[in-house]
Amino acid sequence: MPRITLTHVTKQWGSFIGVNDLNLEIADESFITLLGSSGCGKTTTLRMIAGLETPTRGEIRFDDKLMFSSEKNINVPPAKREVGFLFQNYALWPHMTVTQNIAFGLETLKWKKKEISERVAEMLQVMRIEPFADRYPAELSGGQQQRVAIARTLAPKPRVLFMDEPLSNLDAKLRGEMRTELKRLHKDTGSTFVYVTHDQLEAMTLSTRICMMNEGVLQQYAPPLEVYNRPANLFVADFVGNPSMNIVNARVVRPGRGTAELEVFGKKAVFSSDEDVELPSGDIKLGIRPEFLPISREGDLEGTAYSTLPAGMETTVKIKIGDTILSAVVFGAIDYETDAPIRFSITGSRILIFNKDTGLLTASGSVQIL
């Protein structure tokens, strides 16, 4: 299984830049998600790695072997890269049965007849689609088609498996099931998975590392929990997590190193971090995850219930404080009357300070309201 390295990869259509100077290293046997909203360049990146799209500049390596280099004029065709690709719409061939679809790639590789039928039978069994072996794609449901597509992709045992939003055409329940199975599949096959999605939950739950992109530029490349806990900038902070992180205007009134005095929600507060970081005075953005805003009678802050969204297991409470509306999450089902006063506080050591101008993460620490 190879390590995939992208260096200074850029894709341009005329003056439009799809992917801008991307550097990325995908470790062997990892499960990488390319995350971002539509048009951010994630699919283009995937297609460039697979060889379906030609980058304008840069280099792509599988291990130490050059797959693409604009300088050296190397472009290994997709067929020679020995990768698997799972398309968003499955791209099953409508004129072939399930068996024929799965066997196609093996026939191309000139496998022996017996090996082909064994491998097809194995894939049918692994994907639990044996009853549909002789059906045509049009006669299958979305989830079944999806399984066939996975079976077809995995049959030739690709070294790397690329997936382009493979679950987006499924309903919510099936999506959940397939997520579980994909994660198992990754362990069982030991292949490298590169996965494109716009669903932050999918990225969080599946991957070993998330590659967060925006407007063709890499935002952060880190394990899911790091992306969640220490988002590199405001964009990532806002994109990952549901409900989204509360981004609040605040001001450093007394600067310091590791510790500083803030003004937030019209109150004085102390921010203290374990990190050795300079906190200069001026406007900042404070990032607070909804789970760090516990509601209790003893809370230091007071707002009103703007709206309550109980979901059964947990409840999202929208709290209005001044001109700001915050999201807080409470375990269990509670229903507050609209506009009822609510007291809450800020807890935990993972409250984030972002630079107001650059949007970059400055520090992570705790906030104590004075």
Add this chain to the structure above:
Amino acid sequence: MSQNAVNPKRRLSNALYAVKSYFSVQANVLIVLFAVLLLVLTIYPMYSVIRSAFTVGKMEAMRYNTLMHLNLKEGDWTLLNFEVLLGNEFTFWRPLWNSLRMSAYASIIAILLGGTFAFLITRTDIYCKKFFSAVFIFPYIMPSWTLALVWKNVFANSQVGTGVVGMLESMTGICVPGWVVYGIFPCALVMGIHYAPFAYILIGGTLRNMDANLEEAATILQASRGRILRKITVPIVMPALFSTVLLVFSSTMASYAVPVFVGSPGNFFVLSTQLSSLYKNMSSRGQAYVMTIVLILFGVLLLGINQWFTGKRKSFTTVTGKSGQVSYIKLGKANVAIAALLVVVLFLIAIFPIISFALESLCDVQGDYSTLTLKYWLSREDIGGFAVNAGHGILFNSMIWTALWGSIKLSLIVSLIVGTCGILIGYAVARKRGTRLAGMVSGLAFFPYLVPSMAFGAIFLAVSTQLTFLRGTLILLVIVGSIKYLPFASRSGTNSMMQLSGEIEEAAVIVGASWPKRMLRVLFPIQKSSFISGYLLPFISCMRELSLFVLLTTDSVLITKLLSYFDEKAVTQMSNGINLLIVIIVLLVNFATNKLTGASIDKGVGGN
């Protein structure tokens, strides 16, 4: 007792209410209206054909009586027409065999030419795609006999047929053998080239709509270009390929003008030419109707095959995903060569005909380019000619202008009727989709497609012998033209209406827009270009039509009829000149409509 009295009354009022509320929906009114109209317009003619095939006319009765010592009277029911025709090798079996062969070859030629062209345009990075694509449609827009005439102009020589000297002989002295000039070879080739654009439009449309991922999935699985083409692309394009074959096959079976121009002079006869000559003879008219039935049965058979083929388990409808990212095959160094080859081919089949007509119309001595003269265009005196009173030069010839105006008038009326009916049928069928009535209407609207033009003309001739007030009138021509061209208009109307979700109209219903307003202000503007194509196609088809009207009019009513008259009389300068006029008018109309509205002929037949 009161119960018995009230119930029927109530039932009646309930029924009336149901009827009233059913007809308060415009789509219901339309679908019932068209169902009735189409039933009358297809069943009545069919009845009169079958009747004429199974009965004898006055002349036929006399003939059969003298030949077979029978005692038949006019209008007697008999199977004799069938027996005589089907027992005759020279009027039926040989022409049938010829028709089948010609149609098969033409289909192959059309598929090869059009399919290759479609592949080049949609899957490779060949130069000047737009230009090629526009010019490749020419042979279809031009009348089918155009190329037949060109063929004659070039290859006719002193050794064959009427002995008129063609371009090749007059320039090089070479006389090509007879089978090249007349017979199955030029017939099939000309029909094949004429319908190649059709193959391009249908196959190209499928290729363009085909999800690029289907091919990429195979690329990833390490299949070679050739294997992808064989195993993925061609099978998926198969339905389009198949309907092209059926279409070209049945159109060629029905074609009349081409075999007349480059078949008959070489004693190559096909069903349609035989039909015409059987028809012209009063004592064999019954046999002509028998042949009509045979031609219709062939149409039904072909459609049946098509239905069976497309109705199979494999659904070829593809979910479109992130397409449009098709990677073109890079032709590299071959690009210039292939493009150059295309230029030559397109010049020969699309541009050269026009030049040829112009030149031929200028030769005082046919085929001799040293005798150029403007006489046939500008002369204000009688041209003379071999056996005819040709009248003045083309531009001052009142007969030609009358016929030209007649054709334009007919085409305009027909296209207005057909285009509008197409949209309304499309609307009704789309709104009532899934109902039996909708299925019936779209089936009936497609029926005329199965009936060869020539036979269609014959059918309505039979009708007009019974409804004598129609005989020889413009109304008859309008009716015939309107029904004959309805299939494509209703199909394109249905396609574009199906693409509009019902919600688009419902949104207008909610704000209280009346039905005409919804049609004119909402639905029509959205699908404007494909609707206008629905008007354009009948106009062009009608303008260049000969076989449909040939039995129904006299020589001077329509320009195409006049053209064939001049050709028969061997005044080729005049027939070429008229042909040039028709081609220019048709191309201009197509070009102008295309520029003004974005509509085009390929949209009319289902391309994108």
